[in-house]
Amino acid sequence: MITRWPAERLNSFERFGKMMEDVFGANGEAWTPLVDIKETPTQLTFIAELPGMELKDVEVELNGDILTIRGQRAFEKDESKDEYLRVERAYGSFVRSFTLNTEVKVDLIKANFKNGLLAVVVPKEPTRPALKVPIKGV
Numbered sequence: 001m002i003t004r005w006p007a008e009r010l011n012s013f014e015r016f017g018k019m020m021e022d023v024f025g026a027n028g029e030a031w032t033p034l035v036d037i038k039e040t041p042t043q044l045t046f047i048a049e050l051p052g053m054e055l056k057d058v059e060v061e062l063n064g065d066i067l068t069i070r071g072q073r074a075f076e077k078d079e080s081k082d083e084y085l086r087v088e089r090a091y092g093s094f095v096r097s098f099t100l101n102t103e104v105k106v107d108l109i110k111a112n113f114k115n116g117l118l119a120v121v122v123p124k125e126p127t128r129p130a131l132k133v134p135i136k137g138v
Helices: 007-024
Strands: 035-039 043-049 058-063 066-073 092-099 110-114 117-123
Touching: 035 092, 043 066, 058 117, 066 117
Parallel strands: none
Antiparallel strands: 035 043, 043 117, 058 066, 066 092, 110 117
């Protein structure tokens, strides 16, 4: 059995869809990839899930203590969105930024991209042990 939706309810869904496009951008103009962060005593590792992207479309930058991963995933140029019944994958630009909150070995940061996963390894500077400062009497 097929249930008919009242016209006012359909209009509400259309208004909601329009509102979401206004807030988040129409046609996939922005999206947020998932990122796992792993910390060991010697390094931080960021693993970003970037399926369908190529190395040339991704950039990693360290500015001060902010690590930024940015890129853009384009819709396949040889296909038209008009041919799809539904498009659930996100397209467009993204930016993810993370505050490191630790001293790092800037010259040893490495990034690898393979099979849609970007792994950024950030070696940490060793923490200095606590130092007792002798106090002299005057």
